[in-house]
Amino acid sequence: xxxxxxxxxxxxxxxxxxxxxxxxxxxxxxxxxxxxxxxxxxxxxxxxxxxxxxxxxxxxxxxxxxxxxxxxxxxxxxxxxxxxxxxxxxxxxxxxxxxxxxxxxxxxxxxxx
Amino acid sequence: xxxxxxxxxxxxxxxxxxxxxxxxxxxxxxxxxxxxxxxxxxxxxxxxxxxxxxxxxxxxxxxxxxxxxxxxxxxxxxxxxxxxxxxxxxxxxxxxxxxxxxxxxxxxxxxxxxx
Numbered sequence: 001x002x003x004x005x006x007x008x009x010x011x012x013x014x015x016x017x018x019x020x021x022x023x024x025x026x027x028x029x030x031x032x033x034x035x036x037x038x039x040x041x042x043x044x045x046x047x048x049x050x051x052x053x054x055x056x057x058x059x060x061x062x063x064x065x066x067x068x069x070x071x072x073x074x075x076x077x078x079x080x081x082x083x084x085x086x087x088x089x090x091x092x093x094x095x096x097x098x099x100x101x102x103x104x105x106x107x108x109x110x111x112x113x
Numbered sequence: 114x115x116x117x118x119x120x121x122x123x124x125x126x127x128x129x130x131x132x133x134x135x136x137x138x139x140x141x142x143x144x145x146x147x148x149x150x151x152x153x154x155x156x157x158x159x160x161x162x163x164x165x166x167x168x169x170x171x172x173x174x175x176x177x178x179x180x181x182x183x184x185x186x187x188x189x190x191x192x193x194x195x196x197x198x199x200x201x202x203x204x205x206x207x208x209x210x211x212x213x214x215x216x217x218x219x220x221x222x223x224x225x226x227x228x
Contacts, residue, residue, distance in 0.1 A: 098217065
């Protein structure tokens with residue numbers, strides 16, 4: 001019940017295309033859903049986050065779509081660039097436990113020029 | 114503003130030894146969390162500290178321990194090292210626990226190799 005399942009494991013997108021990464025969870029106590037980006041040799045960096053009271057949040061080229069009834073959320077990267085090539089992690093945490101993130105397995109994104 | 118600082122960056126130990134990793138959070142951040150990252154298990158939560166008290170603990174054996182000092186700096190210790198403890202250990206800090214302060218900022222980690 002503590003798992004967050006992420007797909008796909010790897011993704012190849014052409015420059016300018018849309019990258020879509022999906023996550024699903026089971027624990028209804030989760031109420032905070034961030035996405036992290038990690039480059040080799042670096043720690044994860046927060047990209048964007050959402051709470052279940054909204055269905056979509058957009059920040060620049062990054063959009064989270066959230067479906068509370070299906071217990072699914074996804075990251076859309078519009079106009080993908082080679083510099084977006086990295087590993088992306090979805091995560092979730094229970095209410096008021098933001099330091100305790102349950103991470104998905106990660107998606108390795110490669111954006112081809 | 115300096116980010117989360119972890120030392121050392123790389124560490125090589127042998128089985129049975131113990132190791133201590135250090136983390137300095139972002140100035141003003143009072144909550145520190147630790148994570149283990151491996152290719153097989155991904156990112157797994159170890160523990161979280163706030164005001165020198167362990168607030169949350171993940172599903173790791175008692176060989177993994179941590180502490181936080183009054184200046185919010187934190188250390189984690191792994192005793193009786195096993196080969197499977199080889200991993201990237203990440204520290205993350207946030208302002209404080211609570212719904213409005215949940216942005217975690219990660220350091221670059223300490224890469225531990227157990228031989």
